[in-house]
Amino acid sequence: MSAPGPATPEAPFKPSQPPVIEGFLPTVYSNPEGFKEKFIRKTRENPMVPIGCLGTAAxxxxxxxxxxxxxxxxxxxxxxxxxxxQGFTVAAILLGLAASAMKSRS
Known part of the structure; x- marks a missing residue:
């Protein structure tokens, strides 16, 4: 058997930069949303969950x-x-999940 030849590195490793992987983009979202934007979006999608949480806390x-x-x-x-x-909140979460699953199938 012949010994394998020396491996030729394509690019030197730089620890300060993420590795380049073909077909992989490190940021999936072009505009990452903050906590406030995500909270508002989720509240608009299913407004019963925050109402149930507030009722539980009260x-x-x-x-x-x-x-x-x-x-x-x-x-x-x-x-x-x-x-x-709490039961109302759990039911609202489950109904919201079911509605989003039905929406994604369409």
């Missing part, structure tokens, strides 16, 4: 306040309301 906050003040019946009611709001 019920939890008020329930903890009532617990601290010693109103145990109202605190229990608010904790049950929080569970309902």
């Amino acid at each position: 019920a939890l906050t008020y329930g903890l306040y009532c617990f601290h003040r010693g109103h145990s019946q109202r605190s229990q009611l608010m904790m049950r309301t929080r569970i309902a709001a």
Whole structure:
């Protein structure tokens, strides 16, 4: 068997720059969106999720306040309301996923 010849490097390795891979673009998005733009876009796509999150947070906050003040019946009611709001939020997320899956198929 013959020994393989010396490998000829095509380009020297530069650690300060990303490697060049044929057919691969390092940035998929031409205009990357920030947190605010993404939040607004996602809220417009499915407005029920933020409403459910706010309802959950409000019920939890008020329930903890009532617990601290010693109103145990109202605190229990608010904790049950929080569970309902969480269920609403999960249902909104699932319906939003189903709607986007149906939209992508069309």
